[in-house]
Amino acid sequence: MTSKDSIMKADVFEGLGEEQLASLWEGALELNYRKRERLFKEGDEASHFWVVKEGQVDVGFELPTASEAHPLYTIQAGRAFGWSCFVPPHKYRLSSYCASATCTVLRLDREFLLGCFERDPAMGYRVMANLAAAVGERFNWLQGSTTTAPYAQVKITVHLATCGIAAGAREVVNALVDEMSGEDRPHIKMQTAGCIGRCSTEPNVTVQIEGEEPVIYQKMNGEKIRRVFREHVLKGAIQTEWVLA
Amino acid sequence: MVNLDTLERMEVFKNLDDRRLSAVSECCAEMVFQRGEGIFKAGQEARHLWAVAEGRVNLHAEPASTLQESEVSETQVFGWPSLLHPRIYRFSAACAARSAKVVRIDSDCLQALFEKDPELGYRVMSRLLRVIGNRFDQLQEEVVKRRGQDMMNQW
Numbered sequence: 001m002t003s004k005d006s007i008m009k010a011d012v013f014e015g016l017g018e019e020q021l022a023s024l025w026e027g028a029l030e031l032n033y034r035k036r037e038r039l040f041k042e043g044d045e046a047s048h049f050w051v052v053k054e055g056q057v058d059v060g061f062e063l064p065t066a067s068e069a070h071p072l073y074t075i076q077a078g079r080a081f082g083w084s085c086f087v088p089p090h091k092y093r094l095s096s097y098c099a100s101a102t103c104t105v106l107r108l109d110r111e112f113l114l115g116c117f118e119r120d121p122a123m124g125y126r127v128m129a130n131l132a133a134a135v136g137e138r139f140n141w142l143q144g145s146t147t148t149a150p151y152a153q154v155k156i157t158v159h160l161a162t163c164g165i166a167a168g169a170r171e172v173v174n175a176l177v178d179e180m181s182g183e184d185r186p187h188i189k190m191q192t193a194g195c196i197g198r199c200s201t202e203p204n205v206t207v208q209i210e211g212e213e214p215v216i217y218q219k220m221n222g223e224k225i226r227r228v229f230r231e232h233v234l235k236g237a238i239q240t241e242w243v244l245a
Numbered sequence: 246m247v248n249l250d251t252l253e254r255m256e257v258f259k260n261l262d263d264r265r266l267s268a269v270s271e272c273c274a275e276m277v278f279q280r281g282e283g284i285f286k287a288g289q290e291a292r293h294l295w296a297v298a299e300g301r302v303n304l305h306a307e308p309a310s311t312l313q314e315s316e317v318s319e320t321q322v323f324g325w326p327s328l329l330h331p332r333i334y335r336f337s338a339a340c341a342a343r344s345a346k347v348v349r350i351d352s353d354c355l356q357a358l359f360e361k362d363p364e365l366g367y368r369v370m371s372r373l374l375r376v377i378g379n380r381f382d383q384l385q386e387e388v389v390k391r392r393g394q395d396m397m398n399q400w
Binding site for chain 1: 330
């Protein structure tokens with residue numbers, strides 16, 4: 001794909017004619033970045049609009065004590081970002097970093113774009129409508145991602161050392177995977193870990209619900225762990241008969 | 246039809262000339278709601294953009310979460326999913342004052358005007374992008390605050 005084609009295929013420029021795309025191309029600057037290199041920082045003056053040509057760009061927030069930004073979302077090739085340049089006070093609200101080994105992006109100057117739109121309002125209308133749709137779509141995604149927040153984070157640990165495997169821990173893992181695959185539950189994480197030094201009570205499973213004491217279950221099998229998952233993890237009812245003292 | 250003085254106060258219609266305001270007013274109707282009365286519900290097909298002429302309107306997500314509540318004041322618009330695919334309201338809207346006078350704008354009618362007069366489309370959609378952008382920033386800020394706190398707590 002040539003650089004010119006990449007502008008034509010960008011989602012926000014969909015519906016524009018060839019002449020309109022050619023005029024936009026006049027103001028595009030192609031830039032290359034390496035993994036973790038920053039394109040812009042939150043708080044910077046938003047004077048450019050960006051399109052990912054190749055690779056992926058992470059957009060996220062900075063933490064004072066972390067060396068890297070925490071990504072909120074990833075922008076794929078063909079998608080645009082940096083729409084803060086069209087919204088007062090024209091400051092980037094998040095930072096952006098190259099997320100793949102290398103990234104090639106097109107950078108368009110805000111004033112150049114606004115000049116194009118003033119001269120050709122049909123282009124301005126099409127781009128603003130596409131951009132509103134793209135931001136709206138991201139809004140919906142972000143809103144959807146926050147609806148999972150009211151759930152407490154849950155970590156289920158299956159202790160899977162040799163003794164645990166010998167005692168049937170794999171059956172427990174398989175049953176858990178089966179239960180979890182039934183529905184999208186991003187707040188529940190499953191992991192495996194080593195022996196807890198209680199070989200006689202294997203397979204052991206620890207259920208840790210955010211804000212509560214961890215509960216260790218003993219002598220689990222496929223059937224028991226399904227009940228633990230449905231009753232304890234999903235409904236909060238500890239299955240005391242199998243709890244390791 | 247809605248009075249042009251009312252229309253030109255709305256954030257998305259600011260600085261439009263009378264000819265364009267008159268065309269837009271053909272797509273509008275004025276409605277009055279009483280406190281607590283629903284205007285639309287989340288999940289409904291979005292066929293109208295709305296603007297508050299008097300009073301206040303509350304927007305809330307379902308299931309309810311403080312993260313997604315907001316209030317719309319005079320001159321502000323809401324119901325912007327009516328202009329975007331797949332045209333489904335994401336929030337429920339209800340009157341939050343003793344009474345609220347709102348302008349209901351037929352989105353099909355408005356989009357037909359934009360196609361005929363792209364300059365009008367450009368002006369209105371630019372302002373609408375600001376509205377969506379500001380709402381997005383508020384939501385994003387809350388998400389960042391929450392996730393940032395979660396991460397700090399993990400350390």
